[in-house]
């Protein structure tokens with residue numbers, strides 16, 4: 001038996017870091033345990049041969065949640081974040097996303113015969129108004145909305161929200177597009193069976209609310225970790241938690257047990273890792289109701305992503321001349337493919353590709369006169385027999401490394417439509433498959449943002465509720481993107497604050513303090 005802590009938090013992703021910061025500031029003795037060598041989970045970055053890469057998230061949204069929480073922790077300075085600009089490119093259109101009207105105009109010009117486009121964008125504008133009224137990125141309305149005087153004006157949105165929260169409504173409104181391939185694009189672009197609210201919400205946040213922490217994601221996460229330590233918190237990296245030991249008689253969690261067999265006792269424990277592993281692995285299955293276990297087993301997860309990290313022998317000005325902005329969505333066709341284990345061998349060569357470029361926001365992204373580019377698209381963990389790695393293992397075969405390089409070249413070939421000669425300017429190349437993401441974050445199948453949005457299989461739609469912080473043991477809490485719908489950075493961040501409040505015996509959505 002080693003030390004005893006007030007609170008032990010498993011996982012130093014954004015949710016664990018936020019939770020840890022609140023608890024340390026409240027005077028608790030807190031230990032943060034992380035299996036990786038650095039904080040950040042899905043949001044981490046890495047440096048190779050002088051090039052810096054954001055490994056997972058390339059940016060994130062605030063939606064009236066992330067920045068206010070950072071501000072409450074004394075960790076928000078607007079000068080530390082750059083608002084990003086998106087560009088969309090296909091054979092028919094090429095436009096910057098500066099306003100909904102502009103996007104609508106560009107698509108109408110590209111497809112003059114599609115009379116349904118204005119109708120779709122009228123509805124997108126309504127969602128945008130809803131988000132503007134309720135999720136101002138600069139303030140913290142959501143966190144104060146749980147007062148009646150704020151809730152009443154928001155009640156008018158309930159009827160449209162009911163339809164916006166379905167995929168069916170999205171299908172219905174897109175069905176008016178005449179061209180079949182374009183109809184597919186409008187119906188399916190985004191996450192699989194993504195409800196209309198998210199489809200429209202993405203247009204809103206691409207235009208108004210995507211941010212990059214200057215200096216890179218890892219520097220931002222390191223700052224959160226450092227602030228926790230300055231407030232007396234302790235972090236142990238490279239420490240895998242194997243399971244949680246419980247006292248069945250008192251119905252309380254007792255200690256965290258590491259893979260090396262060390263027991264770390266704590267009054268309260270927060271688990272912020274993969275939820276599928278939580279049920280049955282971290283905590284024995286018999287502690288949960290069988291119906292709940294079944295739901296968690298069956299619940300599908302958000303899409304997996306394949307990333308290609310390129311260090312280029314190309315001055316940043318030249319690269320920026322080609323891409324024009326930080327985020328480009330390049331659509332070689334209007335197919336919307338969600339790869340799975342049965343997808344054909346050439347699936348990635350037909351996928352859309354996101355090109356991500358940060359230089360002005362990160363002076364240290366590449367050596368002088370060189371630049372960094374990250375390409376991403378959806379992929380599948382089990383595809384091609386686990387990417388020729390022959391099974392779900394952390395060991396890597398040579399065949400796997402060769403194969404992922406081949407697939408990286410397919411994304412590079414698509415990106416060359418925008419950056420001619422790209423393949424000849426590559427000085428450093430690495431690629432992250434869903435297997436890499438699983439190894440670095442332990443998220444099942446390398447999934448990216450929590451439960452999937454498919455309204456037929458998501459546990460939220462199957463009435464598990466919006467809040468899964470509670471566990472069978474009163475002093476054991478779950479945080480992170482699985483614990484609070486709908487997942488992603490916002491949910492993870494908010495869950496960190498809500499679970500800290502739960503540990504401290506406060507209201508989950510306690511009113512924000514203005515520092």
Ligand SMILES: Cc1cc2nc3c(=O)[nH]c(=O)nc-3n(C[C@H](O)[C@H](O)[C@H](O)COP(=O)(O)OP(=O)(O)OC[C@H]3O[C@@H](n4cnc5c(N)ncnc54)[C@H](O)[C@@H]3O)c2cc1C
Pocket residue numbers: 010011012013014015016033034035036039040041042043055056057058059060061239240241242272273274305437440441442443447448449450479480481482487488489490492
């Ligand atoms: C490529 C990519 C792009 C994305 N883009 C966006 C975006 O644009 N917008 C958005 O909102 N979201 C995005 N996301 C999702 C977002 O990054 C995640 O939802 C969010 O970071 C989750 O934070 P978390 O703390 O809940 O979990 P994680 O980041 O998964 O952190 C969990 C941590 O726990 C550690 N851990 C797990 N199990 C154990 C254990 N047993 N012992 C010790 N440590 C353990 C892991 O190593 C990890 O560090 C993206 C994700 C990816 C991968």
